[in-house]
Amino acid sequence: xxxxxxxxxxxxxxGIDNNEYHTEVEIEALFDGYLFTEDNQDSIFITGYxxxxxxxxxxQKHDE
Numbered sequence: 001x002x003x004x005x006x007x008x009x010x011x012x013x014x015g016i017d018n019n020e021y022h023t024e025v026e027i028e029a030l031f032d033g034y035l036f037t038e039d040n041q042d043s044i045f046i047t048g049y050x051x052x053x054x055x056x057x058x059x060q061k062h063d064e
Contacts, residue, residue: 001033001046026053 006028014021028051036043 001031001035004030006030006049024053026051 008028009026011024011026012021013024028049030049032047034043034045
């Protein structure tokens with residue numbers, strides 16, 4: 001799969017106490033080629049421009 005990265009956006013959303021937050025990551029890219037499942041049993045051919053989330057929600061916690 002060929003990927004030409006155009007832009008990466010990262011957004012951190014903090015909770016009430018500001019110690020817990022989650023990060024949303026989204027990419028804009030041009031894709032061209034086959035994308036395979038983890039077990040290589042299936043594939044899909046994708047081509048063109050896509051804006052997609054790549055990390056979803058990732059909860060994190062850090063000490064003050």
